[in-house]
Amino acid sequence: MNSEVEAAGVFTVKRIRTSRKGALGFILDGFLIVLSFLMLSPFLWIVSTSLRLPKDSFSLPPAIFPTAFNFSNYAQVFQQVPFTAFIANSLKVSLIIVVGHIFISSMAAFAFSRISFPGRNMIFIVFLAGLMIPGQVTIIPQFIFISKLHLVDTHWALILPALINPLGIFLIRQMMMTISSTYDEAAYMDGASRMWVFLKVTLPMVFPAVAVTSVMTFISNWNDFFRPLIFLNTFEKMTLPVGMTVLNGTFGSGNLSAILAGVALSLVVPLLFYIFGQKYLVDGITAGGLKM
Known part of the structure; x- marks a missing residue:
């Protein structure tokens, strides 16, 4: 009986540790995703602005994605x-x-x-x-x-x-x-x-x-x-x-x-x-x- 209780206790402790590691990993992954987006945001803004109409380049508030894709900028x-x-x-x-x-x-x-x-x-x-x-x-x-x-x-x-x-x-x-x-x-x-x-x-x-x-x-x-x-x-x-x-x-x-x-x-x-x-x-x- 005591051995079964000890085994159940050990299993519970391992499960708690695993869940903590999983939660910590989830938080860390979320933080890295946000950090990656912040690092990529200048490049996303470059590509987005390169596809905008010239009159929309300085619009306020600035839009992340272009409302109209103007590929003539690349030809220009x-x-x-x-x-x-x-x-x-x-x-x-x-x-x-x-x-x-x-x-x-x-x-x-x-x-x-x-x-x-x-x-x-x-x-x-x-x-x-x-x-x-x-x-x-x-x-x-x-x-x-x-x-x-x-x-x-x-x-x-x-x-x-x-x-x-x-x-x-x-x-x-x-x-x-x-x-x-x-x-x-x-x-x-x-x-x-x-x-x-x-x-x-x-x-x-x-x-x-x-x-x-x-x-x-x-x-x-x-x-x-x-x-x-x-x-x-x-x-x-x-x-x-x-x-x-x-x-x-x-x-x-x-x-x-x-x-x-x-x-x-x-x-x-x-x-x-x-x-x-x-x-x-x-x-x-x-x-x-x-x-x-």
Whole structure:
């Protein structure tokens, strides 16, 4: 009899704990849903306003959803600016930077993590100190250097300075530090060269870090407004963030719905890159903080 009472008591306690966990999980899920909606609300407002009539853009109180879907705003974007050329310029600059980043950052990370040379750690610390210097501080000497190379008003003025990515080197190097050196030693014993070890052994193992830094590099250069504004003068060579300012019109008199239609279109490409690389985001960032 006592055992039955004890069993019933244990079952009741477990049921209460389960119900508490269920209630807590329900509250947490509700909170996350509300938080997600708040974070997505600016994007929802961009898409909603891009489909409104121009006269409804400043209506009070503002409506969340458009009363009439006006897709002509998207056509107006291509009519007012060479939007396709801006997309092509941004893709050209961003993709070349990403490809260069993959090779340069991964090779630098391999040197800092796998090759012993005098002052390696000190050089790495000094190298990382560059992360604390804002890009606006170095833009004047950078412009002078680019002008002496006669690269002003070319896309190479944007590409060459962006090929060195200290943050990418740091993240890839940190993931390489977590890989056992026995893999390298086994390859060297089989007669492999250092470049073969880098390409065939180490680089595939740090692909999550390379992928996440590539996504970060692409998005940062795709959204870069400051450097193209400084280095580019020809309208046809401008990248998307600078070229989109034409939609704003003189003294900000442009069609807000058309402006946000252009913004919505400009989000498609980085969104696709982010969707592709998001599964590596946690692995890459977590690996970056495992070992120093």
